[in-house]
Amino acid sequence: MISFALHNLRHRKASFAGAFLALLCAAALVCAFGTLLETGLRGTVSAARYAGTPVIVAGDQNVRETIRKSEDKVKVKAKPIAERAWIAAGLAGRLREVPGVTSVVTEVTFPAYLTGESSGTAAEPGASASQVSPPVPLLGHGWESAALTPFTLAEGRAPAADDEVVTDAATGLRVGSRVTIQSTATPRVYRVAGVTAQALENQPTIFFSTAEARRLAGRPGLVSAIGVFPATDVTAALKDASAPDPAAQAPAAMKGAVAVAYTGAARGPLEFLDADKSRIKLISLGGALGGTSLLVAIIVVVGTFALSIQQRLREIALLRAVAATPGQIRKMIGCEALLIGLPAGAAGALLGTGLALWLRARFVELGAMPVNLDLVVSPFPIIVAVLATVAAAWTAARVSARRTARVRPVEALGDAGPGPARLPVVRVLAGLGCVAGGVTLTIVLSTLSSEAASSPVTMLTALIWAVAVALLGPVVARILVAVPALLLRASGAGGYLAAANLLTGARRLASVIAPLTLMVTMTCTILFVQDTTGHAAAGQLRDGTRAAHVLGPRVPTTAVEAVRRAPGVTAVTEVLHTTVRIGLAKHGAQAVTPAGLGQTTDLGVSSGSIGLLAEDTVAVSEKLGFEVGDRIGLTLGDGTPASLKVVATYTRNLGFGDLTLARGLVAAHVDNPLSDTVLVAGSSAAGLAKALRNFPGIAVADRATVVAEREQAGAEINYVAMGLIIAFTAIAVVNTLAMATSDRAREFALLRLVGTTRRQVLRMLRLETLSVVAVSVLLGTAAALVTISAFSVGMTGSALPYVPPLTYALIVAGAVILAWAATGVPARFALRGRPADTIGARE
Structure with a gap:
């Protein structure tokens, strides 16, 4: 069978080129995202500032939780904290006394x-944000x-x-x-x-x-790190010297964090605190997008092979007529898949390595990845990409050939036309199973209220709905094209021919509707999920901000006091954003000055009173499930534990964070205690600018400007990565449509022989294409809307997602342009020769 497969590859290059291209792109995506995943798992952050210091003693940068699974089994989980953990400066004296230590250097x-x-x-002070x-x-x-x-x-x-x-x-x-x-x-x-x-x-x-640095750091009695230069290995002695001193008499807030000695590769993550967060992001991003790209690849490759095999029904029928068994046909098609999949997988994996390097450069540019986190390039993602591609190709070929290999020769020769009236039972059951899975995932998605939990489920839900459309495609196509077909019958010869093709070519239509639907579904889901969250957050921020003016960024307390004294100012609220952990779960929080908070901010309080906010209390989003009077144990940004009483719950968590704390509590536990923004009620922009004349760099913005910036922020990373999957589906659309159109050369020639003009043929094709695009956009939009609505219910509490009309119009226009180009160009090439020569030519 290998010789037959090689013969087919040599003589049907055009038919197999589409499958090769689809596999090539799939391998590139799997390898690129696999490389990101491995970088997150095994990547190391090189030390820069600490590279010449053998040992760095600094605070423990993790919050830990002990989980007892049984009497004999205890597990300790650790999660990184958001800010730098500081340690007692007096520890330097104890470290100097360790035998073998030649020098100790403190740092803030x-x-x-x-x-x-x-x-x-x-x-200029008080200038506008722009x-x-x-x-x-x-x-x-x-x-x-x-x-x-x-x-x-x-x-x-x-x-x-x-x-x-x-x-x-x-x-x-x-x-x-x-x-x-x-x-x-x-x-x-x-x-x-x-x-x-x-x-x-x-x-x-x-x-x-030294004195000025200590003053600016604002941590009396604490240092951020201590460099130790030993003459010999003093790791054990340093561990004992770094242990907490039970005789320390410093106030509890100034004792500092538990000290840890960092050596070797551990110095890099200590220097670049965002490194662990970046690695976690790469793990989740690489795993989720690698799995998504593989699923998309399987859908695309199955469709491509199905179309390729469908175009060869007469050839396969002749092989059956000369005594080829169904097993031999399946084996031949499987060999073809392997012969295509191996080179496509290898070439795609090499391309994917370059793609991973490009992704890393973009992530570094966007600030989502430290420059010192080197990309891990190893054989594993390449091997996985090749094996996954070959497996996908072989599986797609065998599934696509299952029915074709079993058909009798006479039936197969007649089957090269319109196709069977019924779908195989297995395919129908699989399609209905995907519908059931889509319904289940949609219900689950509507209950998820955190972006970290809902993001992977969102993409999986959209994919399952797209798979259901692909499996039930012929049935769906026959139903949905009936309406445009009726309309086209009365629009001239081209319209009549287009209607006839739409009504009789359900199987061929299904093969081109599936990738178009997938592209629309994925594109709408990726874009509108971000838009829905951003629009909801901006809406809550707009509705909850009562202040007329917003100052920022990095506003010192002295500037705030100057603003308070400005004529007409009725209330000033300082806002500092941070991250806290409840247990090991991370939550965004804002720290505010409680005085006058009701005049500048409306959190949408649902119970309790925000007026009771103090350094020992907290207001929380009602989605966290706490009630007024509950006591919450949480960990502040630098690892300091705190126990706070809930005095209010509120609804506008997307705009203002899951927790609202007193600024006095948080300011001592963040790297930069300057307020991110300051909300000002009363006064005018000119009055505020005058009050800030001695504070350069502070911008005065109105509420609308801040809301607009919030709506546009934050989605670049997902757009960069998911854009590759959108590009892959777009390539698959062009690939499939071009294959389907090129295969109709004889049909076009026959139409020309019976008197149809070239112009009528092209008009027929354009009307068919528009009808197919309309059906695909309808199905893709429906699948995306169901998914995004469920996402919106969980995240915002509303079933109405935000869909920018212009963005949606561009998606539809893109689908039309791609489909038109992918059908029009091959059709013009097919119509160039004489009809009689085309009909008599060999494939």
């Missing part, structure tokens, strides 16, 4: 922003920690006064320059006393005097 790390030079590059130039982000340290890297001076000297700084070589500043720095306190003008000879990639650094 905090964010700083270069907002301008004395030459006048600083933004006028404020973005500040340059830096990492601030005390000069004593320069020895960790180590940094050396290229020119100038170390900072000797509190108003002096040393910048790294990447900033481009010169000794003597005067710069405005906004850190965790009021902006201040500093003089550049020195410039280092070194600079770290993607980590611009600025050094302050």
